[in-house]
Amino acid sequence: xxxxKPLLIDNLNxxxxxxxxxxxxxxxxxxxxxxxxxxxxxxxxxxxxxARCINGLIPRSYKGxxxxxxxxxxxxxxxxSLAQVSxxxxxxxxxxxxxILGTKVANEVAFGLENLSLxxxxxxxxVAEALDHLKIPQLLNRETFHLSGGEKQKVALxxxxxxxxxxxxxxxxxxxxxxxxxxxxxDIIRSLADEGMTVLMVEHRVEDVLRxxxxxxxxxxxxxxxYYGPTSGFDKTVDYHEVKLPAEMIIERAKVDPAPQRLTTLxxxxxxxxxxxxxxxxxxxxxxxxxxxxxRPVLHNVNFTINRGDVIAVLGxxxxxxxxxxxxxxxxxxxxxxxxxxxxxxxxxxxxxxIAQTLGYVFQSPSHMLFAPTVEEELAFGPTNLKxxxxxxxxxxxxxxxxxxxSGHEKYPPLALSFGQQKRVxxxxxxxxxxxxxxxxxxxxxxxxxxxxxxxxxxxxxxxxDAILFITHDxxxxxxxxxxVIMVNDGTLVCDAAPPEALKKFDFLRKNRLVPxxxxxTNLDLLPKTGRFYSAEELAHVVH
Amino acid sequence: xxxxxxxxxxxxxxxxxxxxxxxxFFSCFLAGxxxxxxxxxxxxxxxxxxLFVFTSRIPWKDMSRAWLFIIGFILFFSxxxxxxxRGGMELYTTEHTLTKLVATFQIFGWTPTLNITAEKTMYAxxxxxxxxxxxxxxxxxxxSFNPAHYGxxxxxxxxxxKVAYGMDLTMRFIPTFGRxxxxxxxxxxxxxxxxxxxGGGLFAQVRxxxxxxxxxxxxxxxxxxxxIDAMDLRAFGVGPRTWLEKLTYRKRDYMLIGxxxxxxxxxxxxxxxGFGKFWVPAFLIG
Numbered sequence: 001x002x003x004x005k006p007l008l009i010d011n012l013n014x015x016x017x018x019x020x021x022x023x024x025x026x027x028x029x030x031x032x033x034x035x036x037x038x039x040x041x042x043x044x045x046x047x048x049x050x051a052r053c054i055n056g057l058i059p060r061s062y063k064g065x066x067x068x069x070x071x072x073x074x075x076x077x078x079x080x081s082l083a084q085v086s087x088x089x090x091x092x093x094x095x096x097x098x099x100i101l102g103t104k105v106a107n108e109v110a111f112g113l114e115n116l117s118l119x120x121x122x123x124x125x126x127v128a129e130a131l132d133h134l135k136i137p138q139l140l141n142r143e144t145f146h147l148s149g150g151e152k153q154k155v156a157l158x159x160x161x162x163x164x165x166x167x168x169x170x171x172x173x174x175x176x177x178x179x180x181x182x183x184x185x186x187d188i189i190r191s192l193a194d195e196g197m198t199v200l201m202v203e204h205r206v207e208d209v210l211r212x213x214x215x216x217x218x219x220x221x222x223x224x225x226x227y228y229g230p231t232s233g234f235d236k237t238v239d240y241h242e243v244k245l246p247a248e249m250i251i252e253r254a255k256v257d258p259a260p261q262r263l264t265t266l267x268x269x270x271x272x273x274x275x276x277x278x279x280x281x282x283x284x285x286x287x288x289x290x291x292x293x294x295x296r297p298v299l300h301n302v303n304f305t306i307n308r309g310d311v312i313a314v315l316g317x318x319x320x321x322x323x324x325x326x327x328x329x330x331x332x333x334x335x336x337x338x339x340x341x342x343x344x345x346x347x348x349x350x351x352x353x354x355i356a357q358t359l360g361y362v363f364q365s366p367s368h369m370l371f372a373p374t375v376e377e378e379l380a381f382g383p384t385n386l387k388x389x390x391x392x393x394x395x396x397x398x399x400x401x402x403x404x405x406x407s408g409h410e411k412y413p414p415l416a417l418s419f420g421q422q423k424r425v426x427x428x429x430x431x432x433x434x435x436x437x438x439x440x441x442x443x444x445x446x447x448x449x450x451x452x453x454x455x456x457x458x459x460x461x462x463x464x465x466d467a468i469l470f471i472t473h474d475x476x477x478x479x480x481x482x483x484x485v486i487m488v489n490d491g492t493l494v495c496d497a498a499p500p501e502a503l504k505k506f507d508f509l510r511k512n513r514l515v516p517x518x519x520x521x522t523n524l525d526l527l528p529k530t531g532r533f534y535s536a537e538e539l540a541h542v543v544h
Numbered sequence: 545x546x547x548x549x550x551x552x553x554x555x556x557x558x559x560x561x562x563x564x565x566x567x568x569f570f571s572c573f574l575a576g577x578x579x580x581x582x583x584x585x586x587x588x589x590x591x592x593x594x595l596f597v598f599t600s601r602i603p604w605k606d607m608s609r610a611w612l613f614i615i616g617f618i619l620f621f622s623x624x625x626x627x628x629x630r631g632g633m634e635l636y637t638t639e640h641t642l643t644k645l646v647a648t649f650q651i652f653g654w655t656p657t658l659n660i661t662a663e664k665t666m667y668a669x670x671x672x673x674x675x676x677x678x679x680x681x682x683x684x685x686x687x688s689f690n691p692a693h694y695g696x697x698x699x700x701x702x703x704x705x706k707v708a709y710g711m712d713l714t715m716r717f718i719p720t721f722g723r724x725x726x727x728x729x730x731x732x733x734x735x736x737x738x739x740x741x742x743g744g745g746l747f748a749q750v751r752x753x754x755x756x757x758x759x760x761x762x763x764x765x766x767x768x769x770x771x772i773d774a775m776d777l778r779a780f781g782v783g784p785r786t787w788l789e790k791l792t793y794r795k796r797d798y799m800l801i802g803x804x805x806x807x808x809x810x811x812x813x814x815x816x817x818g819f820g821k822f823w824v825p826a827f828l829i830g
Contacts, residue, residue, distance in 0.1 A: 083782040091777045098767045099774035103692040103716045110788040112778035117786050145719045330734050353736040361734040369731035371758035385736030
């Protein structure tokens with residue numbers, strides 16, 4: 001066979017109709033069969049636009065000005081019909097929840113084949129084949145809504161594979177998965193490539209992807225390719241603030257840069273709960289149990305205390321009870337047995353609104369709570385509900401905005417702000433209520449590396465919180481930010497200790513569906529010298 | 545779980561039919577019930593409804609909430625109509641008072657008086673039987689039809705692919721929508737929002753629902769972009785599609801459709817011939 005490349009892009013430019021500037025500029029690349037190409041870059045770098053050009057959504061669904069050429073197996077993508085493109089390029093989108101269209105797994109996997117109007121017998125055969133290939137035949141008759149995140153991802157992938165594409169395009173496939181499921185997904189992707197599939201993987205979690213040794217990598221910034229070549233040369237050119245590289249690479253690179261500000265200014269212990277009696281118990285869980293159905297406890301034997309000065313990371317597999325635990329803390333659920341006290345008061349006697357004066361809950365996605373026409377009104381919502389007096393509310397709002405660094409945005413509509421700013425508005429909404437304990441569910445989900453470090457840094461430097469508790473899948477969040485780790489599995493606490501103690505046994509981590517990261521390993525290696533955990537950027541300067 | 549499908553395979557009489565046949569039958573049934581005002585005729589439809597309910601094999605505890613809601617709703621409006629005496633005025637012109645209830649108190653000089661007439665009573669009874677028959681049949685649908693089959697049912701009834709698939713998509717995203725709703729509810733509760741304490745006029749109440757409605761709507765709109773992309777990427781709408789699920793009419797389905805059509809034709813014929821009009825038993829008029 002002559003060397004017709006599965007994918008060849010030549011000097012591609014694209015501008016959305018609604019924008020002034022080009023979304024991607026001068027993109028040229030090619031990929032061979034059986035290879036994995038990693039496309040990395042921070043949000044807004046143009047990687048999603050590039051993906052849309054390859055799978056034909058541009059210019060069909062997203063209109064704009066396209067120049068240059070994309071050849072799929074030697075054929076110009078703009079000359080192919082969407083039905084033809086869909087059988088060459090299979091795309092898995094970021095959020096499996098929104099791309100799974102079938103009520104049942106069988107219908108979902110069959111969807112594309114139904115649209116191609118294949119005979120029913122062939123559809124049934126191909127559905128079974130795709131599920132077998134991913135080793136999930138047992139899911140065939142399950143309802144898609146009730147699948148776990150990892151299962152949903154595999155079902156979405158099966159739906160694409162059933163169409164027998166030769167190129168697989170994955171847009172941030174790891175974003176919504178827990179570490180063990182992410183590793184699982186990566187292994188599957190590698191084996192598909194080894195069987196001859198061409199794989200394009202858009203991802204900013206570079207560290208994880210490097211584990212499956214992509215043949216080539218691209219680093220994008222401002223719509224342009226800044227690096228394109230073998231993965232081995234990747235670490236020299238890539239901006240380590242933009243994407244998540246392995247810790248060793250960051251340390252190597254960060255040594256020559258000035259020390260991060262975080263190191264020299266305030267550290268977490270000195271900010272959270274500062275100026276008050278540290279270690280004072282604020283919230284106490286005593287032998288808490290909870291169930292929806294008698295005999296099937298979601299939580300049992302839960303005992304722990306949130307003390308002033310705590311920065312607690314709650315880790316554990318999906319469905320282990322982390323969210324249920326946190327819902328108890330903020331009073332959305334009341335324990336079926338046991339006792340919970342907040343500031344010495346029994347939670348069964350207090351309403352959610354009363355608890356909100358002490359504990360503020362920030363949800364994963366700010367769009368689940370923002371509703372008001374202006375930032376000012378958004379922030380006044382909580383204090384007004386809590387019957388704060390009309391005189392103090394404007395002051396509370398102003399203070400909260402100043403802390404999150406959004407002063408001057410009072411009259412902006414919150415929904416028109418950037419994602420990062422929306423997140424900060426949602427934190428300010430809690431600050432305005434004068435809640436002293438901040439509770440966050442997956443605070444960094446859906447954000448790239450640079451944004452999530454910036455976001456967590458700023459929260460930990462905000463005055464006003466007595467304690468912080470966050471749920472996360474990301475061990476590195478616990479390593480960098482927490483001074484205490486709580487691990488939940490099967491509805492109970494399996495560990496409650498300082499990060500070095502909680503995270504040192506890798507077997508134990510794996511049992512809880514966590515995967516040790518390079519940052520954790522490096523920190524553990526250096527622990528005798530450092531005495532505590534640091535971020536990779538800090539380590540570069542702490543250890544010489 | 546906030547939203548759970550009530551459907552289960554129960555081997556009931558209703559489920560023994562092809563859903564398309566049952567929908568056709570149901571439509572004929574509906575049309576039949578609305579042409580009659582004579583409660584003796586309506587009893588026939590009521591009997592059919594009861595037959596399906598009692599053979600549905602749905603445990604009472606699964607349906608109790610739906611039933612109590614419907615019963616409460618129907619009784620409330622029937623009683624309201626009965627007391628106010630509105631409704632049915634076009635059906636009868638003279639009324640025969642059975643008894644007269646006179647209140648023992650006065651409101652601003654007016655003594656509330658209630659004339660219970662034979663016509664009003666029969667009107668209420670007829671209405672009750674009709675609405676109850678329709679409600680009983682309707683209530684069974686979500687318990688008996690597989691949510692994965694709505695698309696093919698409507699395709700099979702002749703709707704175009706795109707519209708029929710819309711039914712499937714709706715079924716798919718109802719639970720997602722429900723979960724988004726409960727997340728937003730939790731988020732706002734954690735900000736001291738208490739939906740129980742909604743007060744004020746209608747407009748004020750709607751305004752106070754904004755913290756729930758706005759985020760849920762925005763989320764649904766944002767999510768729909770992904771949904772559309774996912775459909776485009778898998779070639780939706782490029783041509784006629786195959787449906788994985790297959791429904792086949794059997795003999796009993798044709799019989800059910802035939803029965804439905806007979807009911808419809810006979811009902812229309814009877815009502816055109818003047819049968820089944822509003823009827824009051826002679827002994828009530830005396």
